[in-house]
Amino acid sequence: MNQNLIRQINKNLLNAQKRGMSFRELAASCGVRSRQQREFRECLRFLEAKGKILDRRLKLYHTEYLDLSMGTVSRLMNTFGFVTLKDGTEVFVPGKYFLGAMPGDTVLVSPIKARGDSPEGEIVKILKHGEAEFTGVLCQDGNGYYIEPDNLVRFNMPINKRDLKAAKIGDKVRCVITERGLSHSDHKIEIVETYGDSQTAANCAQALLDVNGITVEFSQEVLSEARNISKRGVHESDFAGREDFRNEIIFTIDSADTKDIDDAISLKKIGSYYELGVHIADVSHYVKLGSALEKEAYERGTSIYFANRVVPMLPKELSNDICSLNENVDRLTFSCLMTISEDGKLVDFDFKKSIIHSRVKGVYKEINRILNHTEDDSIKQKYSGLYDTLFLMKELANILTRNKLGRGSPEIETSESYIVLGPQGTTVDILPRTRGESEVMIEEFMLMANEAAASAAKLKQVPFVYRVHEPPSEDKINNLHTALSALGVTCNDVKLGMEPKVLSRLINQSKGEKIYPIVNMLVLRSMSKAKYHEVPIGHFGLVLENYAQFTSPIRRYPDLTIHRVLSELVKGTPSQKVTAKFEQFVVKSARRSTETELNAMKLERQCDDCYKAEYMKLHIGEEFEGIISSVAPHGIYVMLPNTVEGLVKVSNLPQGQYDFDEMFQYKNLNTNQTYRIGDSIKVRCISVDVSAGNIDFETVE
Template identity: 45%
Template sequence: MVKIAEQENFDEKILGIVAKGKRNPVGVEELSRKLKVAKGDQDAFEKRLTRLVEAGELYYKRRGFVLPKNEGLTAAEIVRVNSTYGFARPVGADGDLFIPGRGLMGSLPGDMVLLKTYPSRKEGSLGEGEVVSIAKAAACRFTGVVSRNQDFFEVVPDKMLGFPVRLVSGKANRYKEGDKVLCEIVSRGPRHYNHKARVIEVFGSSLKADNCAQSLIRLSDVNVDFPAVVSEAAEHINASGIHPKERENRLDLREEVIFTIDSADSKDLDDAVSVKKTAEGWELGVHIADVSYYVHPQSPLDNEAYERGTSIYYADRVIPMLPKALSNGICSLNEGEDRLAFSCLMKLDPTGTLISYDFQKTLIRSKVKGVYSEINAILAGEASPEIMEKYSAVMESIHLIDELCDLRLQKKRERGSLELVTCESKIILDENRDVKEIVPRGTGRSENIIEELMLLANESAATFALDKHLPFCFRVHEPPSPEKLQNLSELLGAIGQDKRGIQPGVSSLRLDEILQKVRGTKYQMIVNSQMLRTMSKAKYSEKNIGHFGLVLQNYAHFTSPIRRYPDLFIHRVMSAYLAGSGVERLSKRFGKVAGPTANQSSEREVVAMTIERDCEDCYKAEYILHHLGEEMEGVVSSTTNFGIYVMLPNTVEGLVRAQTLGDSFQYDGRMEYKDMLSPRRYRIGDTVTVKVMGADVSAGKIDFEFV
């Protein structure tokens, strides 16, 4: 008999036999006999059956198996539950099914279940379902706040679970009422109120955003600390410095006027620039830390960086992709220190059009650690004598890159690159790590300069890879979907804006025309908000499909290998090519890993962005907690069927719940609430006055009411 592991399409054979039985269960012995399973292979066979059951492909019924579809059942994953209802997403479907509380059978988010489905009772509503079987119970972990319920403790979950869960007593109850905790379900009952959980970790008071941020990071299974072997490897590399032979093998640019521009508190400086104006036009250098020289494939350092995918930034902290011995040490392009770089040396004509590029392994020495705010002051003519003295060695270059940036920005506008207005926040903490202030994170001239120069290097790297037919990891952005374009078109029509051409195939130039037309008007926030929702999510891919938002046929991420794994990956590919590896050899070495690397990096980027956003919400809620009862002016930023979001000038956003408006207000489903008994209405973009009613730091939620 052939062993299970050696049989082709074994799962399909199992499902085929069960399918022939229709609604008559097929037992384990019958399946084993028909499939000629060896006696020594019986355990492996039964494990295979268990996996099929857990995946929802088989249903165990009366001592045998049937196909779920033959029983009228649908495999689905529970995605959210509350005390009275839940939602399940059928396998392979985009939409969710509504599950009434009585039909949940105690299931929890992440559970794979089999459902009986029913048509919706209301036209236009979700279909409904009822859990018949929990095929595979998920390991349910969640964060929440400890609460006392008479003579026992329970935890009120932040998200995912919409009901309190009773806590089992441990050897020592280290938690107290009001603590932020990480829990896991340890006992399930037939109904949600029968479930019990235990506390895994206590973070401290739920009123402190720092504690809540730590719980979010812990729940996401993000590694904050590096394994000892990784830290030791990084320390050794940093202590070893640059090998003398490596200095000799590189293009020596240490005498060139090269400098970095970053925020004042940045320590991981992975890019530097240089510029010259010539009779033929411009010579521009973008010099990137040569991280791939130090981090070798499949090494402990590389494996850890791959798993992390990106650095995570929140408040004043960073969870780096690489240990600080590298990110802040030997790889950081620090002022006055020799550093290995991977340089993109470009030539542009007098109009700023790229003529050629050349990628070189270089040795550089940054002349100055430039700071955005200081260079902005120089360009605005407002710099102090001390700042002017600091930048004296690079002053000419600063004005040259400013001039070149004007040319590049003009080309950007001509091709229709989207200029979306976004509101980023800067969180300022005091010495006790309490939130002192929240302010908008401004973007000045020097930030725009660096962005444009990095875009040019990134585009050149992608073009280089395509020209040389290299296996690669591109940064791609698909055009908007027809459904999202329809929503945008309806909004534009509702506010009296020109919606012509807003249909599949619309150009980025047309969309940018709309943004420019409403800039500075009361409709700017409305249109920007809807435009952001219209855009697809940019991601990484081994296949180049272009970047819709930037209006570039070729694009990749080359300029941040300290904090983004795709950049490190493409550095590796390009370095191998420049070292003499042929395309065929490179395809064998990197071809099979380009796709998985792109997928992993895209997934980790989403995780990082979610953590950063959720942590920021907690800090904002802590800030507003100190302003309860105060009246503040803000702008209606968005509307939903459950209320109106209002954003304050400092970027803090809160919800005015629909029930606080009164029964006479009706929502139009798009952008405004209107009072049917008076002229009053609240529309996206309106300036309003709100009163701070409450803040839940743990959940990152803020409540306002209109004054």
């Protein structure tokens, strides 16, 4: 590429500013001779692909003078979509201004007048096409066939009968665009995969995995490494340099169906101090830097969980076997040993490579029964000899919880679901996921170990991957203040730079009041998303200066990363050498881990929505009592006691003219009937779309 010619093109178009230049004018001003025409065109194509120049209305412009921004199409909805700019800003784009762009496309966006506070724009140029894969449902209209896409602008996309392959009407399919048109309905497409009935959740979940590039299977190279490690097992030669804790009272506490058990606990009290041990599977001992396993773990970033399925970060030979802290077998671990005062302060900590022998696979429900004195004889026998430790754990956890609330950590309520599948793999029940005392215990102990890990890295001043949670942004704080004021809630201290205890106080003061669900929802929406970062900026929600994630290296890559750093410190490697080795590595790890976590969370939610819709398909026509969970321009969302959420469209509200306050309420101007977040409401399930994960309700008078 002729760099001198590129500089000339940039210079001349910048000088032309908003008037632009024709092809002939630009060529002349750059001194392009006839034999250079081909090279000149190549430079123009290169700069256009980089988003530096734009060919518009037979003129060339430098994008700096057109108020254009380059970004990536991140989402497409029914009649609109979003483009994410390089700085992370999300721009709303109405469907008519999309130019047929697809998720993953690199585009240039021009700003348009916004109807609200968020920026809006139109796509003026598609610079680079993404893979353009999408899923949808095969439909028929007369003699013609079309795909109704999922999560795209809802233009039906025609497809020729000869391209249907084995797909049947109503099947979930994955498609690829073979030829681009000027709008979504003009694209030429073909089916690349057929999954079966689109009203079966398992088919829809598999389609979601595939279109998001999530591979369930591992390569032969990765499997071979994992099998060799598992086959070798644990040998005495592995014990060198490790603390032997096999005679200590150490055991795991997890769900009954958990197979990838990566943490075990020990606790004793010496004088006025608690000695807490959190023993984590030493995954970094097996997964070496540069190995096929390591590269695979980096790409996946995290395990993905939905319904009864797990897409693991590491093969089951590791995650369910040699790295899983199963009972009655020797396992290699990385132990965080903490000394905690009677008032719950972390007095001292140490990290050691170790070996443990778990006494029992503890189960949350069983231990909860012990702690509330409702256990049966079989539970007593299983946990014989562990009672004193369990009640000591409860004692310490209560102190740690009290401290967390005392720091001002907001107690925000969220709803999680437990999906029950029948023998055929279809949804037979949805239950709210509850937390008992043992779940809280483990959470508090993991938080303490994570705090110790971050503190160790800061103390030694070595590169690390921190779990950070920034304070709410100025826009979110302003929105929260406006909404609370409209509710009549005193909120003078809701302002930029506020401490977490301000939000905690808002929630606590509203408990028991009718406005509590609204306040809880508003505070939740004001929160930033937690992420991974190489800079320890603290965790706003937990009110901690030092926080990382040390406790799940089987299923989270950032945990595996910090195990490597801490392993070097345990070996006695000087901080300067640790810094030289990991300084760039932790930056890459933090960014990749944040990206894969966000993708996994979105995918898990979409899959679970399909399973919930599958369950409600069995209950169409039935009536339910629910709570209004949120409101939107298109209707009100109602959550049932089992955590299933559905939409009452405005058209399915009782007859009348409605006013929407754009915050938390609809009001019928004819009857003065209000529909407000937190209100109880009776609804009837009227339709379900498993493929889209949508459930529609109507109100019942």
